[in-house]
Amino acid sequence: MKIGELANKTGLTTKTIRYYEDIGVLPEPGRQANGYRSYSPSVIDRVGFIKDARASGLSLIEIQIILELRDEGESTCGHTVRLLESxxxxxxxxxxxxxxxxxxxxxxxxxxxxxxxxxxxxxxxxxxxxxxxxxxxxxxxx
Amino acid sequence: MKIGELANKTGLTTKTIRYYEDIGVLPEPGRQANGYRSYSPSVIDRVGFIKDARASGLSLIEIQIILELRDEGESTCGHTVRLLESxxxxxxxxxxxxxxxxxxxxxxxxxxxxxxxxxxxxxxxxxxxxxxxxxxxxxxxx
DNA sequence: AAATACCTTCCAGTTGGCTAGAAGGTTTAC
DNA sequence: GTAAACCTTCTAGCCAACTGGAAGGTATTT
Structure with missing residues (x-):
């Protein structure tokens, strides 16, 4: 999936997707031979998570913390719950x-x-x- | 009254006072012979008004609109009330x-x-x- | 006369979440 | 073959409400 398609499916702009990658809430995707970003379908869920969390008022920084912990395979429930409670x-x-x-x-x-x-x-x-x-x-x- | 004294009395910093002057919510004060700003005591009330309005969540832009109308000697109640209601x-x-x-x-x-x-x-x-x-x-x- | 504590202007940076545009490469459709 | 619609990177700007710092002038105190 190229960035435009991902943008379409998630309702974000390509700009925003690259921005999210820059600040680390979206991981760097693979690249096609021509250098285009190539996304796996699972990133749609991740974007959905980000949108939900944003809609709940979490900042991108807070979201990043949760996602980083999750990406490390940590048991993040404790951290996440504390963050949500705060x-x-x-x-x-x-x-x-x-x-x-x-x-x-x-x-x-x-x-x-x-x-x-x-x-x-x-x-x-x-x-x-x-x-x-x-x-x-x-x-x-x- | 010099800017430092006004800052002390109002709890703003001198930086903030000059900034308020820049954006127009505080009028340009007179100057002493040496170029220092010279404030009349009435500006304390005006700053108080600004602080109250800020505490009520009005933006400096909105405050500026109210104050400008007031400064023009307009009957501002109507405008002000509409702004407050909005x-x-x-x-x-x-x-x-x-x-x-x-x-x-x-x-x-x-x-x-x-x-x-x-x-x-x-x-x-x-x-x-x-x-x-x-x-x-x-x-x-x- | 020197230290300090003020004052002046102007320009740049901060935070957060993007958005715009330049300048170029690629792919697809006609 | 060329136009459009995509993609790339990079830099810069937006909003609000300040804040920081440079580079200088002034006033007060010792």
């Missing part, structure tokens, strides 16, 4: 952060809508987003 | 996506834990994350 924690943190952001945004919007329109004409005091009246129990940054 | 939608979408990711990760982890450890030794069939048995109602990508 990633799950990240995701949960992100969800919490986003909920806080959401609350903040809703407050801002309600605030703005409750305003006397006349206040909007005072350029020095846009009340919509103000430093002073939206202090919450911690903004999360710094 | 951003709120983004945040809600992100939360939904992350919940789907979370579910997927939990499935993977449970799957892995339920496995016969012997399977882990077969390097061609790491079951932990597999393309085949985790298909959900749409991966979201592409």
């Amino acid at each position: 990633h799950l924690e990240d995701v949960e943190t992100q969800i919490i952060d986003l909920h806080r952001t959401k609350t903040q945004l809703e407050k801002m919007i309600n605030n703005a809508k409750a305003l006397d329109p006349a206040d909007c004409l005072n350029p020095n005091r846009c009340q919509t987003i103000s430093v002073t009246h939206l202090q919450m129990e911690g903004t999360g940054t710094e | 951003h709120l939608e983004d945040v809600e979408t992100q939360i939904i996506d992350l919940h789907r990711t979370k579910t997927q990760l939990e499935k993977m982890i449970n799957n892995a834990k339920a496995l016969d450890p012997a399977d882990c030794l077969n390097p061609n069939r790491c079951q932990t994350i597999s393309v085949t048995h985790l298909q959900m109602e749409g991966t979201g990508t592409e």
Whole structure:
């Protein structure tokens, strides 16, 4: 299978496939006599794995770690599970952060809508987003 | 106030302050006779606004739009609220996506834990994350 | 007068995940 | 035989939000 065919079957571009090879998440394939890359069908599954893992929010680096361990024939379940669990924690943190952001945004919007329109004409005091009246129990940054 | 003092008071670095000036979210300040930047105290509030808005997930571009309108003395409430509402939608979408990711990760982890450890030794069939048995109602990508 | 701690500008690099394009070789179809 | 559609490598650019460093000027302290 040439790179174009693999691209077609997986929905990646040839560019992306070569990029994945560069960074090591796809192994260097064999070559035909003319230098073209020659893929075995099994690489389709590997790409599928990568796509699933990406869709779950794993970075290519994390995917590479899993795949490298797997390629070494290691029993990777332990490593993989730990990596997934740590990633799950990240995701949960992100969800919490986003909920806080959401609350903040809703407050801002309600605030703005409750305003006397006349206040909007005072350029020095846009009340919509103000430093002073939206202090919450911690903004999360710094 | 010189840039270092502003940096101290706001928790930004001097680098970041100059960067904000470059991209236009902070106005060019006056200069002392020696060429040093000279800030009025009001810029502290403006930086505070920027930090709050960043913490709410607004990009510097979005912040710039709000501030530009405000600087022009426009009645910006309408614009600002629309921007905030559109951003709120983004945040809600992100939360939904992350919940789907979370579910997927939990499935993977449970799957892995339920496995016969012997399977882990077969390097061609790491079951932990597999393309085949985790298909959900749409991966979201592409 | 020298050390240090500031300040100035400008240019380049970082991270992550690609994407674009140049400049060439190969294969297939008409 | 030539055009197109593929393939190769390499370099460079994109996004955001900075950060680092060079090369110099200034201010303060000893």
